[in-house]
Amino acid sequence: MVVAQVLSGVRPEPIRLTGVVVVLLAGSAVAFAAGRDGPGRAVGAFGAAMAVGYTAEWIGVRAGFPFGEYSYTSLLRPQLGGVPVIVAAAWGGMGLAAHAVATAIVRESGLKRWVAGALALTAWDLFLDPQMLRLGLWKWADEGPYRGVPISNFAGWLVVSLLVMGVIDVIVGRCAAAASGGLVAIYGVMTVMETLAFAAVFEPPDRGVAVAGGAAMGTFAVLAWRRGWPR
Structure with a gap:
């Protein structure tokens, strides 16, 4: 997954590797x-997290x-009902990683x-969102204040993410008394790779996004590590 991320950042056509990164993320x-x-x-x-993410995206592109x-x-292809399948897989993979962070x-x-x-x-x-907008993978009808992303997007992410956490927790929550070190590591790796990419790899770099995203994800990664990872 890391190798694919590095290649997607340095190759002139990173879109081709976007799906590879997500598949490896989800598989891991x-x-x-x-x-x-x-x-x-x-x-x-x-599967449950993927279904919630896909349903939200399916409704989102219509309503x-x-x-x-x-x-x-x-x-991004293949698409099902106007939603790339790989997007649903990303909800599932990072949903599991974020749930592990929360469990820690x-x-x-x-x-x-x-x-x-x-x-x-x-x-x-x-x-x-800033990364995918750079690549032209989706577009907003009205640009918002955060690199063209509207505030409503983050409100929607919180709501859908809460549902994703709920379905994962119902299925594995009582069993997951301890956080998975591997899943927490995935979250940490994504934090580091995305921060470095926006700070120094992407052309042009965007250090504002590197700081905002790095601080937000980094806070959760550090909290998860300090409170018991690995176990």
């Missing part, structure tokens, strides 16, 4: 979850809710853990 997340919770629960949690009015371009921070299963995970997953979008 499911593998680490299976090591802790068993294959059945891991696949079930990933402009909950993220705001936007649409996908034709660059909040030991008890329940609403507090869901909120922590939702915030951790939404923090990722401080990187994701």
Whole structure:
């Protein structure tokens, strides 16, 4: 996954590797979850998170809710109902990683853990949306204040991420008494790679996004590590 991320940052056509990065992210997340919770629960949690993300995106491109009015371009394929399948896989993979981070921070299963995970997953979008807009993978009807991204997008991410955390926690929460070190590591790797990419690799660099995303995701990564990772 790291190698694919590096190549996507230095090659002149990074879009071709975007799907590879997400597939490796999702596969790694499911593998680490299976090591802790068993294959059945891991696949079930990933599939449920993927379904929630896809449903929200399907509604979003039609109704402009909950993220705001936007649409996908034709660059990411295959698409199902106007939503790239790889986008749903990203919700599933990073959903598992963010839930592990929340599990390390909040030991008890329940609403507090869901909120922590939702915030951790939404923090990722401080990187994701600016990066994908650079690549022309989707577009907003009305530009917003954060590198063209409207505030409604982040409000929508919090709501959908809360649902993602809820379905994952229902499936694995009681079993996941301890956070998965591998899943927390995935979150940390994404934090470091995205920060470095925006700070020094992308052309032109965007250090504002590097600071905002790095601080947000980094806070959750450090909290997860300090409160018991690895275990």
